[in-house]
Amino acid sequence: MLEKREKAIAAISNAIAVYSIHNEQGKIPQNQSMIDFILKSVPEDLKSTISIQLIDEVFEYVSGAHLQPS
Numbered sequence: 001m002l003e004k005r006e007k008a009i010a011a012i013s014n015a016i017a018v019y020s021i022h023n024e025q026g027k028i029p030q031n032q033s034m035i036d037f038i039l040k041s042v043p044e045d046l047k048s049t050i051s052i053q054l055i056d057e058v059f060e061y062v063s064g065a066h067l068q069p070s
Contacts (some may be wrong), residue, residue: 008042008050016059016062
């Protein structure tokens with residue numbers, strides 16, 4: 001079973017992906033930041049686990065992973 005932090009990381013990663021796709025398609029309002037989108041997307045039971053530092057850490061990892069050659 002996943003720990004609460006692991007679930008939060010998965011939820012953040014998913015929200016980053018969805019935000020990126022919707023942003024490319026022009027479906028995100030101009031005034032909505034990725035942070036706001038993530039915080040609105042994460043299930044209530046995980047919100048106490050989420051921090052800006054964790055979001056930054058996940059975003060940095062996800063962004064770097066996409067730049068790595070296969």
